Amino acid sequence: MIAILGAGSLGRLWAATLPAGQVAFVPRPGQATEPVHFRFCPIRGVTRPVTVPWLQSRQTPSLLLVTTKAGDTLTALNANLPLIPTNTPVVLFQNGLGSQQHATEAWPDHPILAATTTEGANRPEADLTVHAGEGETWIGAMNASGEAHLAEVVRWLVQSGLNVHTESDILSRLWQKLVINAGINAFTAILNCQNGQLLEHTFFQQWIDPLCQEISQLLNSAGQPEQTPDTLRARIENVARKTAANTSSMLADVLAGRDTEIDFINGYLVRLGQQHGVDTQVNQMLTERVQHLK
Numbered sequence: 001m002i003a004i005l006g007a008g009s010l011g012r013l014w015a016a017t018l019p020a021g022q023v024a025f026v027p028r029p030g031q032a033t034e035p036v037h038f039r040f041c042p043i044r045g046v047t048r049p050v051t052v053p054w055l056q057s058r059q060t061p062s063l064l065l066v067t068t069k070a071g072d073t074l075t076a077l078n079a080n081l082p083l084i085p086t087n088t089p090v091v092l093f094q095n096g097l098g099s100q101q102h103a104t105e106a107w108p109d110h111p112i113l114a115a116t117t118t119e120g121a122n123r124p125e126a127d128l129t130v131h132a133g134e135g136e137t138w139i140g141a142m143n144a145s146g147e148a149h150l151a152e153v154v155r156w157l158v159q160s161g162l163n164v165h166t167e168s169d170i171l172s173r174l175w176q177k178l179v180i181n182a183g184i185n186a187f188t189a190i191l192n193c194q195n196g197q198l199l200e201h202t203f204f205q206q207w208i209d210p211l212c213q214e215i216s217q218l219l220n221s222a223g224q225p226e227q228t229p230d231t232l233r234a235r236i237e238n239v240a241r242k243t244a245a246n247t248s249s250m251l252a253d254v255l256a257g258r259d260t261e262i263d264f265i266n267g268y269l270v271r272l273g274q275q276h277g278v279d280t281q282v283n284q285m286l287t288e289r290v291q292h293l294k
């Protein structure tokens with residue numbers, strides 16, 4: 001049984017694509033036990049109904065997928081990991097950085113893995129989950145016991161038909177995504193624009209170089225491969241052009257009045273700068289501006 005903690009867009013994508021009968025959502029304490037019914041609209045093929053039961057207290061999952069938002073993850077794990085055997089691998093799907101390291105420190109006895117995915121899923125209606133963009137999912141170990149379960153975890157998840165790969169250095173891959181998110185998401189939320197439009201905004205043009213200087217220094221401080229500010233800017237702008245028509249998840253969260261993951265993207269970079277004595281005024285400014293959008 002694969003348990004999914006976080007019955008939102010990404011959790012439902014995995015629930016709908018993994019073999020029926022092998023998945024269950026993890027309930028909040030005291031949550032109703034009626035199965036979850038929703039419609040799933042795949043990229044190819046027709047919309048179909050999906051039913052997912054809630055994990056029962058007598059069931060022991062062989063794998064736990066954590067698909068909560070970064071800010072909810074520690075609370076969700078605190079409520080559930082004490083009930084899960086210490087040899088059950090736990091895969092963290094959160095965007096950004098910070099929550100993965102916290103979970104790994106807090107639960108050293110559990111095999112912890114992290115994933116980064118470019119799959120896109122959303123819920124235009126409460127009972128409709130749309131697989132909006134096909135992507136790749138990379139999974140790697142956050143601790144030694146996670147490493148021992150990596151191949152097995154990937155074998156389970158490949159059954160979904162999604163593109164799932166093992167990653168020997170998941171932290172670097174999470175960093176690569178963080179760099180792009182740090183250079184796009186906050187700007188799109190502040191400017192209320194799609195990814196491609198931000199390139200034309202003077203606010204973006206004014207701050208992207210000093211932001212990339214900060215990120216370049218932080219990559220060095222974190223022991224990540226060196227990247228010059230110019231390389232970082234080129235990568236960020238390239239992704240913004242390739243995803244020109246996309247609404248970033250941060251802008252979508254702001255527009256829907258939900259909490260954003262800014263504390264795990266630019267906010268993470270601010271905390272890292274404080275630890276390493278790196279000036280992060282631009283990351284700080286972007287973090288505060290997004291925090292005030294709600």
Ligand SMILES: NC(=O)c1ccc[n+]([C@@H]2O[C@H](COP(=O)([O-])OP(=O)(O)OC[C@H]3O[C@@H](n4cnc5c(N)ncnc54)[C@H](OP(=O)(O)O)[C@@H]3O)[C@@H](O)[C@H]2O)c1
Pocket residue numbers: 005006007008009010011026027028067068069070072075076079093094095117118119120121122249261
């Ligand atoms: N969606 C995507 O395409 C996508 C792609 C790449 C990465 N990600 C990352 O994946 C993570 C999840 O994204 P998402 O879009 O799926 O978010 P989401 O739709 O908001 O789903 C999160 C789910 O977690 C549930 N949850 C929160 N706290 C919980 C708790 N203590 N116990 C049980 N469930 C709890 C929420 O329930 P309530 O709604 O009831 O609060 C919600 O259903 C984020 O870090 C995101 O950046 C998502």
